Structure formats: C-alpha cells, structure tokens
Amino acid sequence: MELRQLNTFITVADLNNFTRAADVLGYTQPTVTSQIQLLESELGVRLFERIKKNISLTYEGKKFLVYAKEIVAMCEEAKNTVKKQPIPKGVVTIGALESLCTTRLHTLLKDFHEKFPDIEIILKTIKSTEYEELLLGNQIDVAFCLDRIIKTSDFIVDLAIPESLVLLTSPNHPLTKLFKVYPEDIADHLFILAEEECSYRRTILAILNNLNLKPKSIMEIGSIQAMKQLAISGLGIILLPKITVKEELFKGELVELNWHGPAFEFFTQVIYHEDKWISPALQTLLNITKSALPLQYCND
The missing domain is CATH 3.40.190.10 (Periplasmic binding protein-like II)
Structure with a gap:
C-alpha cells in the first residue's frame, strides 16, 4: 500500500469520477484505474461500485476512506514536523x-x-x-x-x-621574587592540581618528567574555585586558563609567574x-x- 494510492483513492472518492480525479492529480485515467485496482487487490475488497459511467463507494470503501484520510493527514504532519524549517528548531x-x-x-x-x-x-x-x-x-x-x-x-x-594557561601563586609566595621561573624552580613547591584526568595536570607533570623532575607534593582538588582559594591563601602553585582568574589577577589576589619553561600550547x-x-x-x-x-x- 503506497501513499500515492491512498491519495488517488481519496481524490476519486471525493469527486466520484475517475477522469476528473486524473486531471486533478496530473495522471492519466489508466494510471488512476490501475492504482485503485492495486489497492483493491491488496485489501481483498471492492472500494467502488462501477455501474456504467457511475461510481460510488461500497460499504467497505466508506469505512476505508476514514482511515485513508487519517493516514495521509498523519504522514503530512510527520513530514512537516521534521522537514527543514525557515527558523531552526x-x-x-x-x-x-x-x-x-x-x-x-x-x-x-x-x-x-x-x-x-x-x-x-x-x-x-x-x-x-x-x-x-x-x-x-x-x-x-x-x-x-x-x-x-x-x-x-x-x-x-x-x-x-x-588559550593562555598560566602558573599562579599568591603575591607572598617565594616564587614571585624570581624574574624568570623555570621548571626546576617550581619542583620544590606544593602543586594544587585537578584530578588525574585533567589536561592541565597531565601537561605540567609531563614537562617536569621530561626533565627528570618530580613535584615535591601534590594536593588534588576537584573544583577550580577551591584551587584558586587555596592558592590565594599561599598554600601552593596552580595552573589554570588565564580567563578563569581574570578577577583574581585584577584584584591582586593572585600573581602570574613569569614562566620560562616549555610553552603550554592549549x-x-x-x-x-x-x-x-x-x-x-x-x-x-x-x-x-x-x-x-x-x-x-x-x-x-
């Protein structure tokens, strides 16, 4: 059963005429007749009574017309729901x-x-x-x-x-006194880092490892806000995207270290x-x- 057959059936039923239905649908009359015959064959019933040039719906045809119209309407609704809209949804x-x-x-x-x-x-x-x-x-x-x-x-x-990544400490941290900060300078201090899955953490530890350096100690924190507060208190060093500490840098609560190690290419x-x-x-x-x-x- 095809949608075009249902459309043809509905049109013939509305017009009670195969020839007029063919004109409306843009088909030839034999095509309209063939589609109705295929539909009747699949359903196993006659949908139209054909007496000379007059046609009318059979009892089965009248019942089927209700469902045919619902099916065509639902198909049209479904198509309108998913087709490309002028305004994206x-x-x-x-x-x-x-x-x-x-x-x-x-x-x-x-x-x-x-x-x-x-x-x-x-x-x-x-x-x-x-x-x-x-x-x-x-x-x-x-x-x-x-x-x-x-x-x-x-x-x-x-x-x-x-995206700029920066090493930061409180203004009173010993590393702020250095004009240039190298990997070996930071290895002896506490690192305040995110979980092991964090890309920043993996990067800074890989830099130290490549130079055969190891952090003195690591404090693992899951929250960026908590990391910043611990660094502000003077506890240790943090590595974060600069955009996340703009306010703290502006207020002078944190200081960006003048890093001269390998670049953080993020x-x-x-x-x-x-x-x-x-x-x-x-x-x-x-x-x-x-x-x-x-x-x-x-x-x-």
Missing part, C-alpha cells in the same frame, strides 16, 4: 569543561538563546578525558574542549583558538564526530560559535 546536546562553561560558554549560549529560542540546549559538564566516549556514544552532539590540538581521525575540529576546540549528522539546529550553533567565540578572545 530542535535540540543540541553540548559537552563542555567546567572552566569553559563558566568563562566562555555562558555568554555565547545566552546570545544564542536570544537569537534562536526554539532551539533547546542541553549542557553537560565533562572531564577532558570523556569527550571521545561521549561523542562516539552519541550522548553529546558537540564537545567544547580545552587541550592540545586534537588530531584523532574520528573527530572533526570545527574551531581551535589558542586550544579551546569545538569538535564533533566525523559521522555525525549535522542537523539544522547543530549547524546553527556551529555557525554562531565560529563567528562569536573568537571575538571573546579579542577582548581578553
């Missing part, structure tokens, strides 16, 4: 690091919602090691990561913007799986992100 699920949620994304998403209120955004905070699994499992549509350039072939990096990246279907809603978010997010960095 839908749902986009974003996975993002906590540091980006509180510094970069809140402004971006506020502006996005004001422009496209019909697109629902689901925002999930993730760890730097989780994005691959979540994208592969289609649990998120797009990831906002802060890491070294991602080169995995399964993923497309739609945007990559350099990028804010927007990535999705190469096989991901880019829905109109997701494409709209990607377009807005590529135009709006770089402007934030110009104003840093």
Whole structure:
C-alpha cells in the first residue's frame, strides 16, 4: 500500500469520477484505474461500485476512506514536523569543561538563546578525558574542549583558538621574587592540581618528567574555585586558563609567574564526530560559535 494510492483513492472518492480525479492529480485515467485496482487487490475488497459511467463507494470503501484520510493527514504532519524549517528548531546536546562553561560558554549560549529560542540546549559538564566516549556514544552532539590540538581521525575540529594557561601563586609566595621561573624552580613547591584526568595536570607533570623532575607534593582538588582559594591563601602553585582568574589577577589576589619553561600550547576546540549528522539546529550553533567565540578572545 503506497501513499500515492491512498491519495488517488481519496481524490476519486471525493469527486466520484475517475477522469476528473486524473486531471486533478496530473495522471492519466489508466494510471488512476490501475492504482485503485492495486489497492483493491491488496485489501481483498471492492472500494467502488462501477455501474456504467457511475461510481460510488461500497460499504467497505466508506469505512476505508476514514482511515485513508487519517493516514495521509498523519504522514503530512510527520513530514512537516521534521522537514527543514525557515527558523531552526530542535535540540543540541553540548559537552563542555567546567572552566569553559563558566568563562566562555555562558555568554555565547545566552546570545544564542536570544537569537534562536526554539532551539533547546542541553549542557553537560565533562572531564577532558570523556569527550571521545561521549561523542562516539552519541550522548553529546558537540564537545567544547580545552587541550592540545586534537588530531584523532574520528573527530572533526570545527574551531581551535589558542588559550593562555598560566602558573599562579599568591603575591607572598617565594616564587614571585624570581624574574624568570623555570621548571626546576617550581619542583620544590606544593602543586594544587585537578584530578588525574585533567589536561592541565597531565601537561605540567609531563614537562617536569621530561626533565627528570618530580613535584615535591601534590594536593588534588576537584573544583577550580577551591584551587584558586587555596592558592590565594599561599598554600601552593596552580595552573589554570588565564580567563578563569581574570578577577583574581585584577584584584591582586593572585600573581602570574613569569614562566620560562616549555610553552603550554592549549586550544579551546569545538569538535564533533566525523559521522555525525549535522542537523539544522547543530549547524546553527556551529555557525554562531565560529563567528562569536573568537571575538571573546579579542577582548581578553
């Protein structure tokens, strides 16, 4: 049973005439007759009484007409629900690091919602090691990561913007007295670092390890805000994106060390799986992100 057969049946029933139905539908009369015959053959009943040139619905035809109209109407409703709309609609699920949620994304998403209120955004905070699994499992549509350039072939990096990472201490910390700070200078001090999965932590520890250095001690903290407060108290050294400590630097609560070790080459990246279907809603978010997010960095 095909949708076109149902449309033909409804049209013939409404007009009570095969020839007129053919003209309305743009078919030849034999085509209309053939479609009705195929439909009757599949159903195993006669839908029309044909007496000379007059036709009328049979009892079975009248009952079937009700369902045929409902089916065609539902198909049209379904098509209108999912077809491309002039104004994008839908749902986009974003996975993002906590540091980006509180510094970069809140402004971006506020502006996005004001422009496209019909697109629902689901925002999930993730760890730097989780994005691959979540994208592969289609649990998120797009990831906002802060890491070294991602080169995995399964993923497309739609945007990559350099992000400054800085070593920080309280103004009274001994390291602030050094004009230049090298890896060997920091190894003898307490590090206040995030969990082992954190890309910042992995980077600073890899730098020290490559130089056969090891931190004197590490305090592991899961919250960026807690890390900042412990550093402000003078407890130790932290490594964070500069955007996350703008206020503390402005107030003089934290001091950026003049780092002369290997560069922290980190990028804010927007990535999705190469096989991901880019829905109109997701494409709209990607377009807005590529135009709006770089402007934030110009104003840093």
